[in-house]
Amino acid sequence: MEIITSGRLKNTIKYLRALFIIGLILSIFFMLGILGVLAYAKSQGAPPLAVPQTSLFYASDGSIIEESHRGQKRYWVPLSEMSPTIIDATISIEDRNFYRHNGFDYKRIAGAAIADIKAMAKVQGASTITQQYARNLFLEHDKTWSRKITEALYTVRLEINYSKKEILEGYLNTIYYGHGAYGIEAASKYYFGKSANELSLAESSMLAGIPKGPSRYSPYENLEKAKSRQKIILNSMVSNGYITKKEAEEVYQTNLAFFKSEDLGRERIAPYFQDAVKKELLTQTNIDEKTIEMGGLRVYTTLDPKLQKVAEEQVAKNVNPDSEIQLGFVAMDQYTGEVKALIGGRNYEESPFNRVTQAERQPxxxxxxxxxxxxxxxxxxxxxxxxxxxxxxxxxxxxxxxxxxxxxxxxxxxxxxxxxxxxxxxxxxxxxxxxxxxxxxxxxxxxxxxxxxxxxxxxxxxxxxxxxxxxxxxxxxxxxxxxxxxxxxVFIKKVVDHKGDVIYEAExxxxxxxxxxxxxxxxxxxxxxxxxxxxxxxxxxxxxxxxxxxxxxxxxxxxxxxxxxxxxxxxxLVAGIWTGYDRDERITLTAEKQYAKKIWADFMEEAHTGRNVTAFKPTEGVIGVYVNPDNGKLATNACPISRLTYYVKGTEPTEYCMDHVDHYEEVEEKQPEEDPDKDKGWFKKIFDWF
CATH class of the missing domain: 3.40.710.10 (DD-peptidase/beta-lactamase superfamily)
Structure with missing residues (x-):
């Protein structure tokens, strides 16, 4: 047995003390570094949770008439409007400890590092949902240290400033699902033709697998791989206690009905009207063009799709398709100013020039x-x-x-x-x-x-x-x-931003x-x-x-x-139409001269289908009398024609038409006889009645 001398003991104690001091100093620096990072992250404030979103334009009946997305469909919906199954499936496969970590899953990081070392390659990821969301917000995916550090800082900033619910909502609204669809709402509409709150467990487990590799796991690209990925997700949901094994097996066997929306080739609705809406957004609301295109706005317009269709049908019915004549048509509610239908020309693709709002013609x-x-x-x-x-x-x-x-x-x-x-x-x-x-x-x-x-x-x-x-x-x-x-x-009733706040309302x-x-x-x-x-x-x-x-x-x-x-x-309803040639050519054909009247008449009749037949209601300050239309004098029974005409009280004619009677007495005989009871008292009237 070796005896430790006092000198060696002193040296050992000295080294231990040094290590302790160095460790303490490093710990202090480490803690200061962490506090510094946290302080920096806090000082930078909350990063914006939204990335560019698709702006939606709605007609007055709530239908979508336009999606402004520049090839990237993005919608923002709150977590409460997502199916719980997509939330469970996403957390289960992407970040099972999401609610328990502070942005970084250190155990998962360590496990991934060991797996990578063993395989001598990058085989396992360890990014949490918060990290992935930070990456989506940063919008750059280069693999530089600078980007990784910035991503880490974004992660810290997100965790410090937002709740887990807000982070998860932002993540599900921004993650890429392939085919230009960003966010679960866009993906749900693209793949299944429905909103995210309507997704079934089978549909959710399919969609949750796509973000790992949209080009590989999209059911449109490779259904076999997509089903394989779906099975992995269902098993992870079983492991994490979200569903039972029996449910997973039944869901996996479910045949999904996919709905590829782009294949429908939906025709653009009222393009001239939409241009007018975007112009009004720029001039009336002070919203910049970038925000209009990709700000996730909800623009509620005044367009009535039924009246728009009626107008387009009447133009097609009445105008010779071989004619080069142009037109501008608009219908409005005269009490609110809301534009209900608008046609700015015969063919938007050939000429987007709006002849209702831009052209000036002699009326x-x-x-x-x-x-x-x-x-x-x-x-x-x-x-x-x-x-x-x-x-x-x-x-x-x-x-x-x-x-x-x-x-x-x-x-x-x-x-x-x-x-x-x-x-x-x-x-x-x-x-x-x-x-x-x-x-x-x-x-x-x-x-x-x-x-x-x-x-x-x-x-x-x-x-x-x-x-x-x-x-x-x-x-x-x-x-x-x-x-x-x-x-x-008025083209726009109101505009709502991606947060749901009303930022403009017409008055x-x-x-x-x-x-x-x-x-x-x-x-x-x-x-x-x-x-x-x-x-x-x-x-x-x-x-x-x-x-x-x-x-x-x-x-x-x-x-x-x-x-x-x-x-x-x-x-x-009020409506008007102009027809003519863009280059001021003369309208020589008789049929072309009638286009405006025919289109207007047919539109108005069709537009009023189902509405009550009502006449213009006289105001209290006017009086209607029958006059001879040829001279404007009060009509007599001898006049061959009489027409009810209204005047402001006190300006109505008092002279009778004498053109069709032989002498004045005949006119007097046609006037209402004086009431014989006019000056009788009430007692005399009752007596006479008996």
């Missing part, structure tokens, strides 16, 4: 309702008479002349009423009215109604010679139709810009274009489509040599 006589509303404000009534005859007007201080002409050079060569002038679209009457009330009146009225284009203040403006946009014209008609409340076209002002009584009188005059009672030297402009209409509409046609318009509304 022709569709401008006249604005003029005649202004005339009513200036003392005119539907019975106001002016002569319809060739007239030359001087303007620009007498330096210029203008001679308007009626269609086909037909004139009354006598007086007609304002109500007739609107229904017949008499140009001379319009210019006379324009000059009489002051040419600024029409410009101011058009601006008040929302027309944004520059208007040239000349006599011919009464005939719509300044160019305007279709959307502005239809919106302006909507203001008249809703009783004079200002509206602006309309309740500003009353027109007199409700005058607006109703104007509306009722506009019903005259469909009423043959107003025929005079020519027919009312809507007579060719009158037989197609089954309810009351107010509207106006308009035409120039290169443009054809029809705009009108019911008590429930």
């Amino acid at each position: 022709g006589s569709t401008f006249k309702p604005f003029l005649y509303y202004a005339a009513l404000e200036n003392g005119f009534t539907p019975s106001t008479e002016l002569r319809s005859e060739v007239t030359t007007f001087l303007y620009d201080d007498g330096n210029s002349k203008y001679t308007p002409h009626n269609f086909n050079n037909y004139y009354a060569n006598g007086t007609i009423t304002l109500a007739q002038a609107l229904a017949l679209s008499d140009n001379v009457f319009a210019v006379k009215t324009h000059v009489f009330i002051g040419e600024n009146s029409l410009v101011n009225m058009a601006k008040k109604l929302g027309v944004t284009s520059d208007l040239v203040n000349v006599p011919s403006l009464a005939l719509g010679t300044s160019t305007v946009r279709v959307i502005d014209m239809v919106n302006a008609y909507g203001v008249i139709g809703n009783g004079g409340q200002k509206i602006t076209p 309309q002002s309740k500003e009353q810009v027109l007199d409700p009584n005058l607006a109703f009188v104007t509306t009722h005059m506009m019903t005259g274009i469909f009423d043959a009672k107003l025929n005079d030297y020519t027919r009312v402009t809507g007579q060719t489509i009158t037989n197609s209409l089954t309810r009351q509409y107010a509207g106006k046609t308009g035409s120039t040599k290169t443009d054809s318009w029809m705009i009108g509304y019911s008590p429930q």
